[in-house]
Amino acid sequence: MNLASTVTEKQESAVIREVEAIADEMIAFLRGLVQIPTVNPPGKEYLAGAEFIGARLKEFGYQVQYEAAEGRPEHTRAHPRVNVIGSMAGSKARPLVHFNGHFDVVPVGKGWTVDAFAGLVRDGKLYGRGTADQKAGIAAAIHAGEAIRRSGVKLLGTLEQSGTVDEESGGFAGVAWLAECGLIHKDRTDFVIITEPSNVDRVCIGHRGVYWFKVIQHGRIGHGSMPHLGVNAADHLADVIHEINHTLKPRIAKRITNMPVEPPGSRRPSININAVFGGQPEEGTQTPCVIDRAGAIFDRRFLAEEPLEEVQREIHELLEALRRAQPAFQYSLEDLMVVHPTQTDPSSMLVRTVSQSIEEVLGKKAPLIASPGTYDQKHVTRIGHVKDCIAYGPGILDLAHQPDEYVVIEDLVNSAKVMALTAMRLLGTA
Numbered sequence: 001m002n003l004a005s006t007v008t009e010k011q012e013s014a015v016i017r018e019v020e021a022i023a024d025e026m027i028a029f030l031r032g033l034v035q036i037p038t039v040n041p042p043g044k045e046y047l048a049g050a051e052f053i054g055a056r057l058k059e060f061g062y063q064v065q066y067e068a069a070e071g072r073p074e075h076t077r078a079h080p081r082v083n084v085i086g087s088m089a090g091s092k093a094r095p096l097v098h099f100n101g102h103f104d105v106v107p108v109g110k111g112w113t114v115d116a117f118a119g120l121v122r123d124g125k126l127y128g129r130g131t132a133d134q135k136a137g138i139a140a141a142i143h144a145g146e147a148i149r150r151s152g153v154k155l156l157g158t159l160e161q162s163g164t165v166d167e168e169s170g171g172f173a174g175v176a177w178l179a180e181c182g183l184i185h186k187d188r189t190d191f192v193i194i195t196e197p198s199n200v201d202r203v204c205i206g207h208r209g210v211y212w213f214k215v216i217q218h219g220r221i222g223h224g225s226m227p228h229l230g231v232n233a234a235d236h237l238a239d240v241i242h243e244i245n246h247t248l249k250p251r252i253a254k255r256i257t258n259m260p261v262e263p264p265g266s267r268r269p270s271i272n273i274n275a276v277f278g279g280q281p282e283e284g285t286q287t288p289c290v291i292d293r294a295g296a297i298f299d300r301r302f303l304a305e306e307p308l309e310e311v312q313r314e315i316h317e318l319l320e321a322l323r324r325a326q327p328a329f330q331y332s333l334e335d336l337m338v339v340h341p342t343q344t345d346p347s348s349m350l351v352r353t354v355s356q357s358i359e360e361v362l363g364k365k366a367p368l369i370a371s372p373g374t375y376d377q378k379h380v381t382r383i384g385h386v387k388d389c390i391a392y393g394p395g396i397l398d399l400a401h402q403p404d405e406y407v408v409i410e411d412l413v414n415s416a417k418v419m420a421l422t423a424m425r426l427l428g429t430a
């Protein structure tokens with residue numbers, strides 16, 4: 001199947017010209033969106049963010065609907081979880097290309113030298129929390145679609161755009177919600193492009209897996225002057241951490257994935273401690289105490305080549321071996337979260353089309369990458385069952401969540417060109 005054949009060079013150059021012509025409107029839109037502090041947690045100003053995007057989509061001729069995550073615990077009166085989705089029907093329902101971007105941003109943090117919500121433009125850069133990650137991606141996708149429309153080129157398939165919430169906290173009220181509602185689903189959706197930062201010239205085809213688990217050690221309380229009469233849970237937690245560092249880590253460090261994960265140091269599995277707890281509160285009055293409860297939360301990142309059952313079995317066996325060796329070693333193990341690895345076929349039409357568009361706009365080959373962390377692609381593939389999904393956007397990945405986050409305006413415009421060419425080629429033109 002090669003839909004690209006319906007797109008003429010004349011149509012493409014007309015659309016590229018329209019992207020350039022719309023650049024100032026796109027920048028103004030992005031500034032306005034950055035000025036809405038949609039900070040997550042806790043999920044501030046989501047309604048305003050959704051309405052700002054929705055108003056622009058409506059102005060550009062989309063059918064717009066708002067989808068609040070009714071019934072989800074994080075959807076509260078104080079912090080409603082509202083998503084927006086716009087649909088522009090072509091002459092046929094399919095194929096359908098869906099551009100998605102999350103409009104929640106992480107808290108500002110320290111170290112800024114500019115106002116994080118002013119949308120300051122200086123030296124060809126637009127500054128603000130959420131510019132790179134990833135309001136610039138939303139601005140690019142919406143204005144890419146509009147550039148096609150203004151050029152007079154008629155698309156055959158359907159173009160959709162969504163702005164969603166909560167990506168930074170798992171995306172359950174955002175993309176997962178739209179997928180559960182059937183709005184991002186293989187029964188209607190063919191291709192999903194998530195506009196996360198990919199440095200304008202790279203295509204992100206998937207991510208590694210995540211397994212979070214909690215280990216709690218149960219000891220026996222006692223007086224700190226006679227520790228031999230109790231069992232200190234922290235001692236046993238230390239044994240667990242020691243085993244993980246000295247047995248498990250060297251073993252998993254020998255494995256490497258075939259996925260093009262960036263940075264390359266993340267092509268191997270990893271395990272990291274998220275939290276350690278137990279004993280008396282740090283601020284409280286201290287008493288001599290053999291503590292009877294201590295625990296830690298671990299973050300195990302696994303490769304597509306590692307079956308989850310195997311990953312979990314390794315942890316279980318490590319703990320069991322310690323228990324067998326020490327009669328007083330008592331533990332409980334709790335699974336907290338699993339995200340499966342996902343990867344779109346590098347030879348799929350979606351990946352090839354985006355890569356080819358990048359090559360044409362930027363004049364260089366587009367590297368395929370995969371993410372060490374996860375993003376909303378997991379929901380698109382696991383809940384929506386749409387297998388053709390990638391991330392592509394203008395932001396510089398390393399600037400995500402950093403102070404003085406910015407997007408390069410030239411990257412913003414170039415990414416909109418890439419998105420416009422991609423949409424035309426995937427949807428076909430009349």
Ligand SMILES: [Zn+2]
Nearest residue numbers: 133134167196
């Ligand atoms: Zn993001």
